[in-house]
Amino acid sequence: MNLYSEHYVSPKTERFVNKIWCLDNSIGESLIENKLVLPNGCFNLAIVSGNAIEVHTSKNKYTMNEGFYFCSQMTNKVLVNIQPKTKVTIIQLHSWTLSFFPKYDLNNFSDAIIKIDDAELPFQNKIEVGLNSDISPLLNTINSYFEDLNVLNTTKTIVEKICELIKLHHEEITVSEIGKTLNSSQRSLQIKFKIATGLTIKNYIQILKFRKSVDQMVHSDLEKLKLTDVALYNKYFDQSHFIKKFKDVTKTTPKMFNSDSYFLSKKR
Structure with missing residues (x-):
């Protein structure tokens, strides 16, 4: 049994969905404790099957029994x-x-989880929550819904455009520069982005930079890759600045970071 696995959606669905991932202790006999997940700039719709998962965010503790969250x-x-x-x-x-x-x-909604009723989900097909349910029907349901959404929405939202610009500039762009490119005021952009994501544009950029640095560390030989190189590559001011930002999120230093304690994205 693979405790962590990833499943990928169709190319058109990828406009809205990054991937589907599973944490599977369905045949386990013991509690899996103290595993960690890092911020990545995405939302998650979680389907809990079987008993429960306990999640501690920076704001609260959640016991998630079977259902949708x-x-x-x-x-x-x-x-x-x-x-x-x-x-x-x-x-x-x-x-x-x-x-x-x-x-x-979502203006004031971050570091939080809410339970939702399956009737609130927009998908036409009912999503199974059984412990032994197969991933294929879920993938088909997700692909069908978001491929249709892609056809119905040929115009990008302002938030999608902001995120595209951030990615295009490798997280090295200011809100002022985004505003000039999109011919919009900084205040208007900030309000729309916060309502749609729960984050400020600056917070979002910082999260993306942080995850890029972690991925670089995990997929490289950190003994050979100097922290200074990681810091400069990801456009931190210097190594000290990088370490400070790293500790803000993980509560540990890059040198003490243990990737085995985390559920981390696979290299695609």
């Missing part, structure tokens, strides 16, 4: 404990995806 943007590491006979399937939504659903105001 919406997880906001996270700004710090999250600790999870997975009970035996439990599986969690997580649909990872891009930061701009909720901007296509303007009725949701």
Whole structure:
């Protein structure tokens, strides 16, 4: 059994969904404790099957029994404990995806989780939450819904455009520069972005830079890769600045970081 696995959606669906990932302790006989998840600039729709998962964010502790949960943007590491006979399937939504659903105001919603009723989900097909449910029907449901959404929304939202600019400039762009490019005021951009994501544009950029640095550390030989190189490559002022920002999120230093304690994205 693989405790952590990733499953990928269709190319058109990738406009809205980054991937689907699973935490699977469905045949386990013991509690999986103190595993960690890092912020990544995405939302998560979590489907809990079986017993329960306990999640500690920087603001609260949540016991998630069987059902559906919406997880906001996270700004710090999250600790999870997975009970035996439990599986969690997580649909990872891009930061701009909720901007296509303007009725949701996420302005003050971060580092938080809420339980939702399956009737609130927009998908036509019912999503199974059984412990032994297969991933294929879920992938088909997700692909079908978001491929249709892609056809219906040929115009990008302002939040999607902001995120595209940030990615295009490798997280090295100011709100002022974004405003000039999009011919919009900084205040208007900030308000729309915060409503759609729960983050400021600056917070979002910082999270992306942090995750890039972690991925670089994990997928490289840190004994050979100097922290100064990581810091400069990811446009931190210097090594001290990088270490400070790293500690803000993980509560440890890069040298003491143990990737085995974390659920981290696989290299694609």
